[in-house]
Amino acid sequence: MTPKIPPRYLFIGGLHRSGTSLVNRLANALPGAGGITGAAAPENEGVYLQGAIAHTAQSGRPMHFATNPAEHLTEGHPLNSLETKTRLERDWAPWFDPDLRWRIEKSPVNLTRMRLMQQLFPMSQFMVVLRHPEAVAASVASWVDAPAQQLLDHWIAAQAQMLDDLPYLHAVMVLRYEDIVADAPRSMRQIAQFLDLPEAALPEGIADGNQNYAGAAQMTAAQANYAARWGYEPGLNVAPWSGLLQHPLRSVRDAVSAA
Numbered sequence: 001m002t003p004k005i006p007p008r009y010l011f012i013g014g015l016h017r018s019g020t021s022l023v024n025r026l027a028n029a030l031p032g033a034g035g036i037t038g039a040a041a042p043e044n045e046g047v048y049l050q051g052a053i054a055h056t057a058q059s060g061r062p063m064h065f066a067t068n069p070a071e072h073l074t075e076g077h078p079l080n081s082l083e084t085k086t087r088l089e090r091d092w093a094p095w096f097d098p099d100l101r102w103r104i105e106k107s108p109v110n111l112t113r114m115r116l117m118q119q120l121f122p123m124s125q126f127m128v129v130l131r132h133p134e135a136v137a138a139s140v141a142s143w144v145d146a147p148a149q150q151l152l153d154h155w156i157a158a159q160a161q162m163l164d165d166l167p168y169l170h171a172v173m174v175l176r177y178e179d180i181v182a183d184a185p186r187s188m189r190q191i192a193q194f195l196d197l198p199e200a201a202l203p204e205g206i207a208d209g210n211q212n213y214a215g216a217a218q219m220t221a222a223q224a225n226y227a228a229r230w231g232y233e234p235g236l237n238v239a240p241w242s243g244l245l246q247h248p249l250r251s252v253r254d255a256v257s258a259a
Contacts, residue, residue: 029188170248182208
């Protein structure tokens with residue numbers, strides 16, 4: 001009897017209000033892929049449904065977690081153990097369809113845990129979602145009691161750390177919220193190619209929410225200089241960007257680029 005191939009994990013992460021839920025919807029729509037369903041946890045995020053990695057009210061705080069050294073989990077962390085992996089799989093298993101090829105786990109804090117999760121699940125892949133820093137800062141302002149410039153600085157620090165982590169990852173794709181809402185079908189094709197899955201019908205209700213933050217506090221010249229690396233300019237303006245993709249197979253890289 002041929003043994004059943006175990007499912008692989010796709011971990012989606014990014015700062016709060018960056019569009020991780022949107023990317024999760026797109027990936028979940030693909031045949032053979034699916035996320036956590038039916039949980040009481042916010043947005044069905046797996047970080048709330050496991051006991052392997054402590055998650056308290058101080059964990060994953062919006063516009064705090066990405067600059068907290070204690071929440072940057074890498075391959076050298078003490079949680080890099082078979083016990084952690086076994087507990088995660090046991091805790092998450094009831095929330096996933098048992099026949100999936102890809103289990104999709106979306107939690108913002110995955111942004112700072114990719115290196116550890118890759119060690120625990122060596123065949124996993126990752127998606128990071130970016131959104132214009134001015135839109136993110138304006139969106140989370142009702143949650144976080146901090147000046148807009150401090151929130152923008154956190155955005156910049158978060159992406160700088162993410163860039164430092166990328167060389168350690170085998171398969172990761174960085175997506176921009178603005179590109180997704182501008183051409184959702186293309187983004188859907190790219191995600192499908194990244195996971196080597198067939199395409200699917202596009203979920204309904206995809207719209208650009210950045211217009212809701214017109215007039216938001218703008219980046220300083222120094223902040224804008226860094227954000228330009230991602231094609232972000234002051235005033236919620238977005239320039240063309242070539243994207244960022246890492247995958248060990250050239251065929252996958254070529255297919256995503258051609259999508």
